[in-house]
Amino acid sequence: DIQMTQSPSSVSASVGDRVTFTCRASQDIHYWLAWYQQKPGKAPKLLIYAASDLQSGVPSRFSGSGSGTDFTLTISRLQPEDFATYYCQQADSFPHTFGPGTRLEIK
Amino acid sequence: ELQLVESGGDLVQPGRSLRLSCTGSGFAFGDYSMSWVRQVPGKGLEWVGFIRAKKYGGTIEYAASVKGRFIISRDDSTSIAYLHMNSLKIEDTAVYYCTREAGSGYNPWGQGTLVTVSS
Numbered sequence: 001d002i003q004m005t006q007s008p009s010s011v012s013a014s015v016g017d018r019v020t021f022t023c024r025a026s027q028d029i030h031y032w033l034a035w036y037q038q039k040p041g042k043a044p045k046l047l048i049y050a051a052s053d054l055q056s057g058v059p060s061r062f063s064g065s066g067s068g069t070d071f072t073l074t075i076s077r078l079q080p081e082d083f084a085t086y087y088c089q090q091a092d093s094f095p096h097t098f099g100p101g102t103r104l105e106i107k
Numbered sequence: 108e109l110q111l112v113e114s115g116g117d118l119v120q121p122g123r124s125l126r127l128s129c130t131g132s133g134f135a136f137g138d139y140s141m142s143w144v145r146q147v148p149g150k151g152l153e154w155v156g157f158i159r160a161k162k163y164g165g166t167i168e169y170a171a172s173v174k175g176r177f178i179i180s181r182d183d184s185t186s187i188a189y190l191h192m193n194s195l196k197i198e199d200t201a202v203y204y205c206t207r208e209a210g211s212g213y214n215p216w217g218q219g220t221l222v223t224v225s226s
Contacts, residue, residue: 001171034212036152043204043219044144044152049212087152091211094168096142098152 002026002090004099012107017078021102023071023088032092035064035073038101039084047086048073080106109133109215111205116220119195127190129205129217137161137183140208143190145201146219155203158188173199195224 003026013019023033031051036044046055048064051071061076075082083106088099115127129141140163143155157168158179167179178191188205202221206213 032211036212038152043216044213045216046209046212046214049210049214051211053210055212055214089152089154089212094157095170096154096157098144098154100151 001095002029002093002097004088004090004097006086006088006099006102008102009100010103010105012105013078014107015078015080019075019078019104021073021086021104023066023073023099025069025071025090025092028068029090029092031067032090033064033066033071034089034091035062036087036089037082037084038087044087078104109207111207111215111217113203113205113217113220116203116222118223118225120226121195121197121224123195124191124193125195125222127192127203127205127220127222129188129190131186131188131207134207136186141179141181141188142206142208142213143179143188144204144206144213144216145199145222146204147201153201155190157208192222195222197224200224 005024007022033051035048038044047058052064063074085101085103087101110132112130140159142157145153156179159166176194180189202219204216204219206216
């Protein structure tokens with residue numbers, strides 16, 4: 001199975017900051033990576049698919065990059081509604097494993 | 108509007124069975140592969156299984172943790188995906204989400220249904 005790791009596990013930031021999260025796969029997943037945002041008590045929401053494609057309706061301050069084993073999610077200017085937990089997921093092979101998540105907290 | 112609605116979550120004893128349903132609307136259900144994902148409250152997401160659309164063979168994949176106990180099926184005539192859970196264990200306690208494959212991501216997601224396994 002492909003293992004996914006995310007760093008950091010948590011981060012504190014302020015409104016207006018630029019933040020970057022990292023996701024690493026244990027083997028080459030090409031560009032088969034998605035990013036999700038999850039708020040407490042809510043279902044995950046797809047932000048980015050195919051490593052860098054922005055899901056329809058998602059603000060352009062979110063962007064994804066990477067291929068192979070190393071990926072990043074960047075939020076260019078944090079808004080109050082962005083404080084949540086972010087998960088990456090590989091869809092290269094089954095099982096479609098998720099990373100452990102990065103919790104973004106308000107500083 | 109794309110929508111998925113799960114139902115069937117309940118409190119069950121270890122060793123018993125339960126069936127979850129996921130009803131889709133706003134899209135051609137039969138054209139899409141569907142997946143189940145679970146989340147222990149306060150913990151991360153765990154992929155459970157996947158059923159391909161009939162046009163891709165309708166075949167099914169399972170996580171090792173549920174293989175042999177859980178069965179995924181679908182009824183495209185009613186736009187429902189099912190998760191049949193047998194021999195339930197305490198560690199199966201979680202919120203169960205259904206979701207639709209959308210390229211290399213899953214979208215949309217249902218609101219989730221809570222399964223509690225306890226004696």
